[in-house]
Amino acid sequence: MVTLRETPPGRPGPQRVMRRIGLWGAPGSGKTSFLAALNVAVTQSRQDWALVGVNDDSVAFLTESTSALTDRRRFPRATESMAELSWVMMSESEVRTGGRWRKEIVKVPLQFHVDLLDAPGDNFKSEARTDDDAATLKDLGFDEDESGDESRSDTERLIDNLAACDGIVYLYDPVREKEKGDAYKYFQGTLAQIARRALQDRRFDGPHLPHHLAVCITKFDEPRVYETANRRGYLTVDVDDDHMFPRVHEDNAEDLFEDLCKVSPTGSAALVRKSIKRYFHDSRVRYFATSSVGFYLGKAVRFRAADYQNVVPDGHGGHKIRGAVYPINVLEPLLWLGQQLAGPTTY
Ligand SMILES: Nc1nc2c(ncn2[C@@H]2O[C@H](COP(=O)(O)OP(=O)(O)OP(=O)(O)O)[C@@H](O)[C@H]2O)c(=O)[nH]1
Ligand SMILES: [Mg+2]
Numbered sequence: 214m215v216t217l218r219e220t221p222p223g224r225p226g227p228q229r230v231m232r233r234i235g236l237w238g239a240p241g242s243g244k245t246s247f248l249a250a251l252n253v254a255v256t257q258s259r260q261d262w263a264l265v266g267v268n269d270d271s272v273a274f275l276t277e278s279t280s281a282l283t284d285r286r287r288f289p290r291a292t293e294s295m296a297e298l299s300w301v302m303m304s305e306s307e308v309r310t311g312g313r314w315r316k317e318i319v320k321v322p323l324q325f326h327v328d329l330l331d332a333p334g335d336n337f338k339s340e341a342r343t344d345d346d347a348a349t350l351k352d353l354g355f356d357e358d359e360s361g362d363e364s365r366s367d368t369e370r371l372i373d374n375l376a377a378c379d380g381i382v383y384l385y386d387p388v389r390e391k392e393k394g395d396a397y398k399y400f401q402g403t404l405a406q407i408a409r410r411a412l413q414d415r416r417f418d419g420p421h422l423p424h425h426l427a428v429c430i431t432k433f434d435e436p437r438v439y440e441t442a443n444r445r446g447y448l449t450v451d452v453d454d455d456h457m458f459p460r461v462h463e464d465n466a467e468d469l470f471e472d473l474c475k476v477s478p479t480g481s482a483a484l485v486r487k488s489i490k491r492y493f494h495d496s497r498v499r500y501f502a503t504s505s506v507g508f509y510l511g512k513a514v515r516f517r518a519a520d521y522q523n524v525v526p527d528g529h530g531g532h533k534i535r536g537a538v539y540p541i542n543v544l545e546p547l548l549w550l551g552q553q554l555a556g557p558t559t560y
Contacts (some may be wrong), residue, residue, distance in 0.1 A: 215292065217284060217398065217467060218264075220429055223275070224411075225515070229439070232382045233326065233328045233329075233374075233377065233378040233379055233380075234327050234328070234329060234378055234379070234380070234381070234382065234547065234551075235329055235330075235374060235375040235378035235380070235381045236248070236329045236330070236331065236381075236382050236384070236386030236432075237375060237381055237382070237383045237384070237403060238310045238334055238337070238383060238385070238397070238399070239334045239384075239386060239389060239395065239396060239398075239399035240291070240333065240334030240339060240399075241386065242384040242385065242386035242389060242431055242453065242507055243384055243386060243431040243432060243503075243552055244292070244331060244332075244334065244384055245278070245289040245292050246289060246430070246505040246506070247333055247382075247384060247431070247503070247505050247543055248274070248278065248280070248290055248298065248329075248331055249278030249281065249289055249505065250280060250282060250283050250506065250540040250543045251264060251540075251543055252264055252275050252279040252281060252506035252520050252539065253279060253282065253538050253540055253545065254301070254540040254543040254544040255302070255544055257539065257540070258544055259453065260304060261304055261305065261348075262302055262303065262304045262416075262544070262548075263301055263303045263304070264300070264301075264302055265300060265301050265303065265410070266298075266299070266300055267299045267300065267301060269328075270298070270299055271297075271487075272297065273288070273297050273492065273547075274296065274298055274331075274552065275300070275393075280496075282488055282505075282506065282534065282538050283537070283538055286532075286533055286534040286538075287533065287534065288532060291333065292331055292332065292333045292334075293333060293369075293372070294331075294333070294539060295332040295333070295336075295367050296328055296329050296331045297328075297329075298327075298328070298329055298330070298331060299327075299328045299330070300326070300327045301324050301326055301327075302324065302327060302547065302551065303323070303324045303326070303327055303328075303538070304319060304322075304323050304324075305320045305321065305323060306320070306323040307318065307319070307554050308320075308321050310322075310459040316366065323555070324476070325551040325554070325555065327547060329374075330370070330371050330374050332367065334362075334373045334380055334399060336367055337371075337372050337399040337400070337402070337403045338398060338402060339342065339398055339399075339400055339402030339405075344520075361537060366413055368504060372403060372406040372407065373410065375403065375407055376407045376410035376411060377410075378408065378424065378514065378549075379423075379424065379425065379426040380424060380551075380553065381424050381425070381426050381427070382427045382429060382546050382547070382550070383400075383426055383427070383429065384429050384431050385428060385429065385430050385431065385470065385482070386431050386432060387431075387432065387437070387438050387473040387482075388432050388438065389432055390433055390473070390477045390481065391437065391475075391476055391477065394477050394478040394479030394480075394481045394482075394559070395479070395481055395531045396471035396477070396481050396482050396485050396487075397479075397481035397482070397484040397485050397488075400484075400485045400488065400489065404492060407424075408422060408492065411423065417552075417556065418494065420491075420492075421492060421493060421494040422492050422493055422494075423491065423496075424488065424497065425497045425498075425553045425554065426493045426497060426498045426499075426552055427498075427499055427501060427546035427547075427549060427550055428470065428489065428499070428500045428501070428533070429500075429501045429502075429503040429505050429542065429546055430436070430466065430469060430470055430473065430500065430501065430502045430503060431502040431505070431542060432463070432504060433503055433542070434504040434506060434507055434508050434520060434521070434522070434523055434524065434541075435504075435524070436474070439459070439521070441459055441469065441472055441473060441476075442459075442461050442465075442469050442502060443459075445465075445472055446467035447460065447461045447462065447466075447469050447502075448460070448469065449461070449465075450464045451524065455514070456510060456514065456515055456516055456539065457515045457516050458507060458508055458516045458539060458541060459508070459516060459531070460502065460541060460542070461501075461502035463499065463500070463501070466499075466501055466528060466530045467500040468503050469500075469502055469554070470486065470500050471486065474486055481501055499516055499549055501542040501545060501546050502541070502542060503540075503541060503542040503543060503546070504522050504542070504543075505532050505538075505543060506524060506537060506538045506539075506540070507520075507523060507539030507540055507541050508521040508523055508539065508541075509521055509522055509523040509536045509540055510536055510539065511533050511535075511536055515521050517546075522535070523535050523536060523538075524526035
């Protein structure tokens with residue numbers, strides 16, 4: 214475990230948020246790249262965050278995947294087996310203390326745990342279920358989907374873990390959706406299983422699941438995604454960003470998701486959107502346009518719309534990263550979830 218800085222006597226102790234955050238997304242949607250970019254995003258952040266692995270495997274993942282992205286400029290390989298990662302994100306938060314007459318603002322350490330499983334996306338595919346499961350799912354209004362159950366135990370562990378989380382990062386890959394139109398296949402089965410577990414544990418909040426959901430539209434740097442956001446007028450620039458990288462304002466990210474749903478050849482993305490609306494409380498969902506690698510800068514100081522593509526074909530059927538990596542909205546979804554789950558900060 215991580216040792217925390219001692220808080221002076223009489224001062225509020227560290228705010229420990231021991232909440233769990235899960236990761237969900239179809240194969241190739243960018244889950245491992247997102248995690249690999251997190252360390253870079255933390256380092257580049259203007260806020261003082263530190264990301265620390267709590268066991269050897271988690272430290273090794275941080276070191277190796279970050280160096281693959283930044284030094285070798287390679288994406289991680291497709292995930293073949295499930296990896297358990299456990300990190301602590303640490304910063305400081307300002308807290309108001311004191312009684313009615315004497316108020317003081319002090320800085321206290323803030324930390325939250327990110328425990329997650331990085332699994333091959335295939336585990337999220339809809340699966341055949343037992344008769345009991347089928348009956349419960351039917352009661353909840355879900356349709357069944359027939360497919361194999363080879364990796365049942367890994368899948369069960371993954372879904373149990375996701376269901377027990379307080380916050381979930383769901384990665385939606387608009388590029389895959391445009392080509393394969395199968396987002397719902399990797400969404401509905403998992404959602405049904407999470408719902409079943411929430412029902413068993415009496416965690417439903419009215420008609421809604423109790424989880425907070427950060428929906429990340431991945432590969433925002435990809436021309437088809439970037440140009441859609443540009444055409445719709447969703448782009449904005451953070452005034453504090455020296456490189457002036459475009460972003461989608463958080464008020465428009467949901468609109469971008471909706472627009473991208475319309476180009477799905479199967480209409481599958483629209484079903485994902487409907488399910489999110491139906492099963493998650495509006496106030497617990499936020500959309501982000503995310504890129505793990507960001508835009509190409511080269512030797513320029515500022516973003517150039519004429520030459521922004523940071524991911525190009527490697528000549529062997531894969532992709533390589535052209536220049537330095539500037540993750541966009543990788544840290545932010547986790548911070549948003551961390552803040553939602555932390556509760557009020559006033560003592
Ligand atoms: N343009 C762009 N492509 C990305 C980005 N992130 C991932 N990719 C592409 O998507 C591919 C798959 O990314 P992964 O991170 O392996 O996806 P995954 O969800 O972990 O995939 P599985 O482990 O197979 O389930 C990468 O090899 C890249 O080609 C991104 O931020 N921008
Ligand atoms: Mg992976």
